[in-house]
Amino acid sequence: MATILTTSNGHAPEMTPTEPSSPQPLRAQKSGDIRSSPKYKHTFAVHSERRTSCLSSDSLKSPSYAGFRNLMGLVLVVSNLRLMMENFKKYGVLVTLSGSSIPRGDWTWFGILYLLTPCFLFIAYAIEALAAQYAKSKIAERKRSEGDGDKDGHKETVGQGKRHLFSTWRVIALCHGFNASLMLAIATVVVYFYIHNPGLAAFAQLHAVIVWLKVCSYAFTNRDLRHAYVNADSAESALPSLYKSCPYPNNITLKNLSYFWWAPTLIYQPVYPRTDRIRWDFVARRAIEFIILSVVIFVACAQYAVPLLQNSLNDFSQLHLVNLLERILKLSTISLVCWLAGFFAIFQSFLNLLAEVMYFGDREFYSDWWNCCDLRSYWTSWNKPVTHFMKRHIYAPMVGRGVPPPLAQLITFIFSGLLHELLVGVPTHNILGVAFFGMLGQIPLVWLTDPLSKIKSHNGRTAGNLIFWLTFCFFGQPVAAVMYFFAWQAKFGQDNRPEWPLQGTGKG
Secondary structure, rough: OOOOOOOOOOOOOOOOOOOOOOOOOOOOOHHHHHOOOOOOOEEEEEEOOOOOOOOOOOOOOOOOOOOHHHHHHHHHHHHHHHHHHHHHHHHHHOOOOOOOOOHHHHHHHHHHHHHOOOOHHHHHHHHHHHHHHHHHHHHHHHHHHHHHOOOOHHHHHHHHHOOOOOOOHHHHHHHHHHHHHHHHHHHHHHHHOOOHHHHHHHHHHHHHHHHHHHHHHHHHHHHHHHHHHHHHHHHHHHHOHHHHOOOOOOOOHHHHHHHHHHOOOOOOOOOOOOOOOOOOOHHHHHHHHHHHHHHOOOOOOOHHHHHHHOOOOOHHHHOOOHHHHHHHHHHHHHHHHHHHHHHHHHHHHHHHHHHHOOOOOOOOOOHHHHHHHOHHHHOOOHHHHHHHHHHHHHHHHHHOOOOOHHHHHHHHHHHHHHHHHHHHHOOOOOOOOOHHHHOHHHHHHHHHHHHHHHHHOOOHHHHHHHHHHHHHHHHHHHHHHHHHHHHHHHHHHHHHOOOOOOOOOOOO
């Protein structure tokens, strides 16, 4: 059926009967083609072209979901605030600002460990300083032999020198390995046996693991730089051009190491991208964000999460699966709020604050992991400092030495699982293996969601994103929290049980 558009003079435009209908949306040539004259106000063409609903998958332009994002944020805040008010009516104020509940011995051992841990980073510097001096002496010997003009003697000297160098590199590697292992072992023993408060213990263990990763990166990177230095003719071109402003061994200085110590990265480089100045207003905003979010997490855990965990103990011990599932789902909302707040506080507020103060230019501490439709993308985007360490020092070297990528990926997840168990099991004084096997359980999920990320339709990507949120946030974290809390209470519950009722209604 022909569509008749009224022109400005009231007459219908001429149309060619044999003109085929165009598959493209019908668009008016002029504004007068769809609007009627002032005399006929009820006749202008409202439906003048083919259009889709903005939420349909075939929509040409995706709408913004900022309103839904704001609504979901309000729902999370309001729902958890209501539950916190309910706990307030039952138990009163459970938040305390004093540290009287933490034994004095915990504070003492925490202070000793916090001051002792960075010392091992400077021991790594001393090892590298000796290695650099030895490498420079060997380079000087090579130049002297070249200047003598004895080619046969020079070749023999070079061959002997290289064999001696590589045997020396093994000694240096053993020194670095012993230094790093001793540091992590001391921290783990002190946290497990002498720091009983789980919050303080978790902070001490996290600090030790961060410094340990920095020690490892410092040793691995300088090993390659030292190798390139003694084989300058063949290896110099393989180094990044960024490093030319501070070539090895000029980077082996206390100033260079101290910058790496405080830089918001786990990857050692002689040179980093730098900013020109410190924006103190930016620093102030990030500091305020970090303080506010830390208070929010502390209040939410003390006023709501801890009572909920306490009141889940009976269901867990008696294996009331339906009640336990209800508790886990109830815990998932507050754990999600605390996790998102913690993510923003650390990766957006604190690391940006530290980067600004340190003139650190690369601020990509994360990418849009919340849009990930497969678990592989999530693990490579939500925590970029750890991702860079795993890829640079664990995964890539294994693949470069001929290890098949799937096996290298499995070993990387095993290593990450051990670190997670150190960060969760040691501070809670219960090595359950839940964090470790939780990381290994990510591998099947990676294989399951990889095909979904390759599906071009919107439904496949949505399914992958929902699998990520359900497995990680609504079941993974709450289940792990319940299991470690139950183990903690079974071991220390009689001495640390709060004064709210555990029997009766069983509601929290």
